[in-house]
Amino acid sequence: MKKILLAYTLIGLVLLAFLAVSSYGFGHGYLYLQWRDLHIQTTLWFAIIAILMISLLVQLFWVGVAKRSLIEKRKSNHVMEFQSLHPYEQLGMVWLLNAALSQKKFIETKFQPSVLLKELMTARLAYLSGHYDDALAALNKSQPALFELAELQKIEVYLAQNDIEQAYTHLVFLSQHHLSPWLLDVEEAYQNRLSALWGQFAIIEPWRYLAHYTQVKLLTEDQDKWLSMLLKNIGAAQQEQAEMLLSYYEAERDDILQRDIEQRILWLKLWVHLAPNASEVEYLANDLLSQRLNHEVLHIWLHWKMTQPHPDLQEIEAYIDNLEQQYSLVPVLALARCYLYEKQNRTDLLRQIFDQYPNDVYIHYYKLKHAIGHDEELIRSLNKIFETDFNYLKIIE
Template sequence: MKQILLAYVVVSIVLVALLSVLSYGHGSGYIYVYWREWQLQTNIWLLLFFFLSISVSLQILWLLLKRYFSREQRKVETVFNFKNLHPYEQLAVIWLLDAAEDQHQFIRQVFAQSGLLKGVMEARMHSIQQQYPQALAALNQSSAMAFELAEIQRIEIYLAQQQPEQALTHLEFLNQHELSPWLFKVKTAYQKRLIALWGEFATQYPWHYLRSTKYGHLDADTKQKWLTELLTQFEQADAENLQALQQRYSDLSEQIFSQSYAIQVLWLKLLSRLPDLAAQHERLAVQMLSEQFNQEVFYLWFQQQLLKQQPDYAKIEKQINLWEQKYPALPVFSFAKWHIFTATARYSEAEQLLDLYPEHVLMSYLRVKSNLKDQPELLKQLNLIFENNSNFVEIKI
């Protein structure tokens, strides 16, 4: 269709130029048509416009009718050979069957004449077959106009080859690169793919992700996975990693409070392992508990308070009393206060707490522990069972 219109534009320009030269000094002429009582008086320019319009209309009508009848014929046509399909139909079948790995030779042939996509598709076929060096070589020969597509494939290859430094370099570059105009139509899909690659990178290499210069690449689910991976691999972190983690939290500290509760819990668990951020840990925990009570968050806060060199038991007790007024009848508060009373030698008050919640596992543990205080070996075994059994205390750090 575009080619037909372009051809008519060219022909029109040529005819206009020719008539302009021939009409120079003689005017536009005069044409009189008389047919069956119909009379038409015009000039050469209007007549030319009339014939060109009729010609274009008939040409377009013929093209549309041809396409329509061809499409209707293909609906009832019986296909006996894959080769009889149109190339785009063949590609659609391969896509629907996810058969790119088996049909890589055919796909190469389809795109062999494409100056734009030949190198990119060649690299994709090599990547599917895990031939990464050949894929990178093909990308180096790809068209400059397909730069973004080539870069995305490079990142995928570097992730597959476990080269996080290279992957991060190219991710950072694409993150600040202005998209080529011809890709604006698929800008949303491009951005989704880029975000997905950031997610893959963050979950595969959580500590390397901390080196990225900009944040906000991850959606909520991926961010949870990333934070979970940080916790899982925390023992493998070096001093540089921990410093980067502290810096990342400092940069995002104000945004953390607007994140989902699950993400805040994960950050709280990370902060509990960073002694230098004890104040931030306490602030986050208090803020979370002021919004809603969560036993795991409370344990993290309480544990952090007791691990201080000189715990401020009066301050701890005051804070627990405030929460107890807001969230009444929770055995965990009595459990915590028992430890405070014992640590401050208020044994009679501690004994009174043991009469509360006779069916609750935490208070039952304290009652048994109180009766075994003169038997250190049994007490040690009790603590070992209690602290290692998640059925008793749901602290998952």
């Protein structure tokens, strides 16, 4: 359709230029038509333009009818063999079936004539087959115009080879590189792919990503994995790394507070380990508990309140009362009351809770802890078992 419009435009311009030159000094010329009682008199210019427009409309109408007829014909046809499909239909079926490896020869054949994509597709198929050296060799032969796409694939290969330094170098380069103008139409997809590769790197090297978070944001599904890896390695974090993480939190705080509950729980656990600001831990815990009653969050909140130099037991009890009104009486709140009643030496109420929840694992833990008394070694052993079973859960001592 575009080619037809371009052709008519070009023909029209050439004719108009010819008429303008040939009629210079002689006028526009006239055309007189007579058929029976019909008389038409006009300029030659207008007649030629009218003929071109009528011809264009007729041709566009014919192309539209032919295209529609072909579509309807293909709808009514029964596909008898794969080779009878159009090339884009064949590739579409391979994509839908996720059959890139089993149809490797077919894909290579289809892209063989492509000067731009031949090496990239060869490299992709080699990567999927686990032939990483062959993939890199093909990528090194790719067209310079496609170097951003080649770089993305190289990073993926380096990560698969566990060549972290090479992957990091190429990630940093692409993050600072301005995208080629011809790729702007697919910029969103390109940035998502780059973010996904950063996500793979961040899970392997969680602390190193922090230096580049302003350049590339991780995808939502990668953020939880990254935070989990940070939490797993938080005990070995150096002071500089901890400060970088706090700077990240402060810069992204408004956005973090709008994220899903599971991710905010991870941030709460990180804050417990970093512990530079007890008020932020309490704020996060209160915000989470106002939306969902989570055992770990309640336990963290209670730990922070109980370990204050002079805990306000009445304030703690009032807060638990409010939670019971919001969520009704559940075992996790009963466990919180166990800590409170023990601190208040209200043994009778404590035993009532033991009798009320005979099958709850948390109440069983507390009964054992209460029975052990002040034997610090046994309490540490019990806490170790409990903390191992419930990941990253800090036991109140």
